[in-house]
Amino acid sequence: MAVNLPLPQAENLKPVAGVELGWAEAGIRKANRKDVLVVRLAEGSTVAGVFTRNRFCAAPVQVCREHLAAGRGIRALVINTGNANAGTGEPGLANARATCDAVAGALGIGADQVLPFSTGVILEPLPMDRLLAGVPKAIANAREDNWLAAAESIMTTDTQPKAASRTVQIGGKTVTLTGISKGAGMIRPNMATMLGFIATDATVAQPVLQALVSHAADHSFNSITIDGDTSTNDSFVLIATGRAGAPAIERADGAEFTALRDAVTSLAQELAQMIVRDGEGATKLMTIQVEGGRDVAECRQIAYAVAHSPLVKTAFYASDPNLGRILAAVGYAGVDDLDVGGVNLWLDDVWVARDGGRHPDYREEDGQRVMKQAEITVRIALGRGNATATVWTCDLSHDYVSINADYRS
Amino acid sequence: MAVNLPLPQAENLKPVAGVELGWAEAGIRKANRKDVLVVRLAEGSTVAGVFTRNRFCAAPVQVCREHLAAGRGIRALVINTGNANAGTGEPGLANARATCDAVAGALGIGADQVLPFSTGVILEPLPMDRLLAGVPKAIANAREDNWLAAAESIMTTDTQPKAASRTVQIGGKTVTLTGISKGAGMIRPNMATMLGFIATDATVAQPVLQALVSHAADHSFNSITIDGDTSTNDSFVLIATGRAGAPAIERADGAEFTALRDAVTSLAQELAQMIVRDGEGATKLMTIQVEGGRDVAECRQIAYAVAHSPLVKTAFYASDPNLGRILAAVGYAGVDDLDVGGVNLWLDDVWVARDGGRHPDYREEDGQRVMKQAEITVRIALGRGNATATVWTCDLSHDYVSINADYRS
Numbered sequence: 165m166a167v168n169l170p171l172p173q174a175e176n177l178k179p180v181a182g183v184e185l186g187w188a189e190a191g192i193r194k195a196n197r198k199d200v201l202v203v204r205l206a207e208g209s210t211v212a213g214v215f216t217r218n219r220f221c222a223a224p225v226q227v228c229r230e231h232l233a234a235g236r237g238i239r240a241l242v243i244n245t246g247n248a249n250a251g252t253g254e255p256g257l258a259n260a261r262a263t264c265d266a267v268a269g270a271l272g273i274g275a276d277q278v279l280p281f282s283t284g285v286i287l288e289p290l291p292m293d294r295l296l297a298g299v300p301k302a303i304a305n306a307r308e309d310n311w312l313a314a315a316e317s318i319m320t321t322d323t324q325p326k327a328a329s330r331t332v333q334i335g336g337k338t339v340t341l342t343g344i345s346k347g348a349g350m351i352r353p354n355m356a357t358m359l360g361f362i363a364t365d366a367t368v369a370q371p372v373l374q375a376l377v378s379h380a381a382d383h384s385f386n387s388i389t390i391d392g393d394t395s396t397n398d399s400f401v402l403i404a405t406g407r408a409g410a411p412a413i414e415r416a417d418g419a420e421f422t423a424l425r426d427a428v429t430s431l432a433q434e435l436a437q438m439i440v441r442d443g444e445g446a447t448k449l450m451t452i453q454v455e456g457g458r459d460v461a462e463c464r465q466i467a468y469a470v471a472h473s474p475l476v477k478t479a480f481y482a483s484d485p486n487l488g489r490i491l492a493a494v495g496y497a498g499v500d501d502l503d504v505g506g507v508n509l510w511l512d513d514v515w516v517a518r519d520g521g522r523h524p525d526y527r528e529e530d531g532q533r534v535m536k537q538a539e540i541t542v543r544i545a546l547g548r549g550n551a552t553a554t555v556w557t558c559d560l561s562h563d564y565v566s567i568n569a570d571y572r573s
Numbered sequence: 574m575a576v577n578l579p580l581p582q583a584e585n586l587k588p589v590a591g592v593e594l595g596w597a598e599a600g601i602r603k604a605n606r607k608d609v610l611v612v613r614l615a616e617g618s619t620v621a622g623v624f625t626r627n628r629f630c631a632a633p634v635q636v637c638r639e640h641l642a643a644g645r646g647i648r649a650l651v652i653n654t655g656n657a658n659a660g661t662g663e664p665g666l667a668n669a670r671a672t673c674d675a676v677a678g679a680l681g682i683g684a685d686q687v688l689p690f691s692t693g694v695i696l697e698p699l700p701m702d703r704l705l706a707g708v709p710k711a712i713a714n715a716r717e718d719n720w721l722a723a724a725e726s727i728m729t730t731d732t733q734p735k736a737a738s739r740t741v742q743i744g745g746k747t748v749t750l751t752g753i754s755k756g757a758g759m760i761r762p763n764m765a766t767m768l769g770f771i772a773t774d775a776t777v778a779q780p781v782l783q784a785l786v787s788h789a790a791d792h793s794f795n796s797i798t799i800d801g802d803t804s805t806n807d808s809f810v811l812i813a814t815g816r817a818g819a820p821a822i823e824r825a826d827g828a829e830f831t832a833l834r835d836a837v838t839s840l841a842q843e844l845a846q847m848i849v850r851d852g853e854g855a856t857k858l859m860t861i862q863v864e865g866g867r868d869v870a871e872c873r874q875i876a877y878a879v880a881h882s883p884l885v886k887t888a889f890y891a892s893d894p895n896l897g898r899i900l901a902a903v904g905y906a907g908v909d910d911l912d913v914g915g916v917n918l919w920l921d922d923v924w925v926a927r928d929g930g931r932h933p934d935y936r937e938e939d940g941q942r943v944m945k946q947a948e949i950t951v952r953i954a955l956g957r958g959n960a961t962a963t964v965w966t967c968d969l970s971h972d973y974v975s976i977n978a979d980y981r982s
Contacts, residue, residue, distance in 0.1 A: 217905070218901060218904040218905045219903070219904040219905070219908070219909075219911045219913050220900050220901055220903065220904030220905075220913050220929070221904070248897070250897060250900075250901070251897045251900045251901075251926065251929070251930055251931060252930055252931065253928070253929060253930025253931070254930075255930075256930070285895065285897065286895075286897020286898065286900065286901055287896055287897030287900065287926070287931050288897070288931075289931075391882075391883040391884060396897075396900075396901050396904060473800075474800040474883070474969075474973070474977070475800060475977055478973075478974055478977035478978045479977070479978070481974065481978050482977075482978030482979065484978065486694070486695075487696055488657070488659060488660045488694065488695020488696030488697070488805075489695065491629050491659075491660045491695065491696065491805075492627060492629055492659070492660075492695055492805050494628070494629065495627040495628040495629030495630070495805060496626070496627045496628070496629075499628070500628075502628045504628050504629050517660065517696070519662070520629070520660070520662060521660055521661055521662025521663075521664075521665070522660060522661065522662070522696050522697070522698075560883075560974060561974060562971050562974050562975070564883070564887075564974075565887055565890065565969060565970060565971050565973075565974060566971070568883065568884055568887035568888070568891075569887045569888070569890050569891030569893065570891065
C-alpha cells in the first residue's frame with residue numbers, strides 16, 4: 165500500500181561510470197530472493213558515509229567506520245539482507261571482517277578497502293556459509309546497469325525497490341548521480357538511514373564528500389520517521405568515482421560545489437521520501453512543517469513529537485480530523501516555555517487553530533476534505549522566532565501491527 | 574481485553590467518611606451513559622493535586638490550579654467525560670468557571686472551593702446546557718457508598734471501571750483510603766495521569782498532603798505509559814477529610830506519615846496499573862525494570878524508550894521473542910556514553926543478553942515460553958551504577974489502531 169510510489173523503471177536509472185553492481189540469492193533468511201549485493205568501485209573513487217548513533221550499533225557499522233578511517237581508498241561495498249549482524253558481540257565483528265576478507269580476496273584488494281552492511285533481524289548470528297557462498301556469485305554478475313536489481317537486493321519489509329537518478333552540469337560536463345535506499349520500519353534515522361547509497365561520477369575530494377553527505381543526510385534521511393525506532397544499522401554512503409571528467413571539487417564552497425550539493429540533497433530527499441511512502445502499513449504521507457521557532461532544534465522536537473504520536477497517526481489513518489491530538493503533541497513536545505496562545509495550525513490550506521484555540525471559521529468538513537487526501541501538509545506556526553524544520557512521516561494502520569507482529573514468521 | 578483486571582465489586586470499595594459521590598447521565602457526548610460526577614467533601618478537608626505538564630493544558634486544569642492556590646478549602650469536585658475542554662481558549666476557561674459557579678450555587682459554597690475536571694475530545698466546545706442540567710441531578714444522588722458508580726461515570730475508552738481501597742492504622746485508629754482512576758489511551762502521564770482521585774479520612778496538613786501526592790504520583794501514575802501521548806487533562810488529586818479521628822499528620826516524616834504514604838502509594842500503583850491493564854487494545858502487561866544506572870533519570874529514559882517502541886510493543890503482542898528490538902531501543906534511548914558491552918537483559922528468569930550480545934545459553938524456546946504469558950517483566954541491567962526505575966506498559970495490537978481510528982465515530 166505504498167503512497168504514490170511508482171515502481172522505478174530500469175531505463176530511468178542512469179549508470180554511473182566506475183560503479184558495477186552484482187547480486188546473489190544466497191538464502192540468508194529466505195530462499196529465492198536477492199539478498200546479497202556487491203558494489204565494485206573504480207580505483208580513485210572517494211567514499212564518505214554517516215552512520216547510526218544507536219549505541220548498539222551493528223558489527224558492520226563498526227567495521228565501516230574502521231575501514232573509512234584507514235584511508236586506503238574504498239573499492240567495494242558488500243550488503244546482505246535477512247540478518248542485521250547486530251547485538252552479536254565479538255563473533256559478529258569477526259563475521260563482518262570475514263565477509264570483507266572474502267570480497268577482498270575475490271577482487272584482489274585489501275580487506276580494509278571493503279565496506280560491509282547488514283540489515284534484518286537483530287541478535288541472531290549471521291549464516292556465514294550461505295553469505296560467503298553468495299559473494300562470488302554476486303561479483304560474477306556485476307554490471308553498470310544493474311541499479312534496479314541492486315535496489316531489489318537490499319529490500320526487507322519494503323514493498324518495492326527504491327531508486328532514482330539525477331544529472332547536473334559541473335564545469336560544462338554532465339555529471340550523473342544514481343542512488344538506492346531501503347527501509348520501511350524501525351525508521352527514525354539519527355545521522356543516516358537504514359541503508360542509502362548514492363554514487364556519482366563527479367570528482368570530489370574526500371573532506372568535501374563528507375561535508376556533502378552530512379548536509380544531504382540532515383535534509384533527507386535525518387528528517388523522516390515511521391515509528392520512531394532508530395535502527396542499529398543505519399548507514400548512508402556517498403560515492404564519487406571521478407569518471408565524468410568534470411573538474412575536481414576540492415572545497416566545500418563555490419558554484420560547482422553548490423550545484424552538486426543541491427543535486428545530492430534532492431536525490432537523497434527523493435530516496436528518503438520513498439522510504440516514508442513505503443512505510444510499513446502506510447496509507448498516507450504527512451509533511452510536518454514547523455515554523456516560527458527560536459531555533460531549528462525546537463522546531464524538529466515539535467515536528468517529531470507530532471510525527472511520532474500514535475494518536476495523531478491513527479487519526480490520519482482514519483481520515484478523522486481529530487486535530488486536537490496535534491495540539492496535544494505540540495504541548496508535550498518538551499518546549500517548556502512555549503506560549504500556546506501564539507500557536508497556529510493549518511492542514512494544507514485549512515486554518516484549524518488560531519492563537520492556541522479552534523479558529524472560529526474552522527469547519528469540520530474542511531478538515532475532513534484534507535484528511536481524505538493521500539498526501540497532507542501539517543503546518544504549525546509557533547510565533548516566537550524565524551527557525552523552521554520539516555519532517556516527513558506516515559500514518560499508523562492495522563497493517564503496521566500485522567507486519568511487525570509477523571516479521572520473523 | 575483488559576489484562577488480569579477483575580471487575581471491582583461495590584462491597585470491596587470502602588466509603589470514606591466525609592466524601593459523597595453523585596452522578597448523572599447528561600448526554601455530554603453520548604446518551605445513556607454516566608458522564609457527570611460531583612464529589613462533595615466535608616468542611617475542613619484538605620486537598621492536593623498534581624497536573625499535566627502539557628503546555629496545552631486544558632481549561633479545567635488551569636482553573637484547578639487557581640482554586641487550589643486560592644486556599645479557601647476545597648468542598649467539591651465536578652468531573653465530566655465526553656469532552657476535554659482543551660484547546661478551547663478563553664471560552665473554554667469561561668465554561669470551566671461557569672461549571673464551578675453552578676456547583677457552588679447548588680451547594681452554598683464559593684466557586685473557588687470547587688475543582689473542575691474534563692476528559693474526552695480536544696478542541697471542541699463544552700456543551701454547557703447539557704452539562705449544567707446534569708449538575709443538580711448528580712448532587713441529588715450523592716452518597717458515601719457510590720464509589721463504583723463514580724468510577725463508571727469517569728470512563729471514556731476504558732472497558733471497565735477502576736477503583737480500589739486500603740486501610741491503614743494511624744495512631745491506633747483505622748484510616749480508610751479509596752480511589753478511582755480512568756484512562757486507556759493518550760497515556761504517558763507527566764506529573765499525573767488522566768484522572769486519578771484518592772480520598773482518605775486521615776487528617777493531613779495541606780503541605781504534607783502535597784508531598785504525599787507528589788511521591789505517590791512519581792511511583793505510580795508517572796511510571797506508566799500506553800502510547801507515549803501525554804494528555805492535556807492529566808490530574809491526580811488526593812483528599813483527606815480528617816473524619817477517622819486519627820492523629821493529625823503535620824510533618825512529612827515519622828512513622829505515621831510513612832504508613833500513610835506507603836498506603837497512598839500502594840493504592841495509586843494499583844490504580845495506575847489498572848490503567849495499563851485496560852490500555853487500549855492491551856493483551857499484555859509489561860513491567861520494564863532498569864537497574865545499574867548512574868541515576869534514576871537515565872534509568873527512566875531507557876525504560877520509556879523500550880516501553881514506547883512500537884516494534885517492541887508489536888513483538889510482545891505477537892508473543893514473538895524478537896528481543897533484539899529491546900536492545901535497539903536501549904541503544905537509541907539517548908544515553909550517549911552508554912557502554913553496551915556492559916548491558917544484560919532478562920525476560921522474567923530467562924537471561925537473554927550478556928555483556929551486550931546474545932547469551933550463549935539463551936534458547937529461543939525459553940524466550941518463547943515467557944513471551945506467551947499475559948504479564949512479563951523485562952529486566953535491563955546497565956552495569957554502571959546503583960540507580961533503578963520501573964515503568965509499566967502494555968503491548969500494541971490491532972485493536973489499539975481500531976479504537977483510535979474510530980474514537981470519534
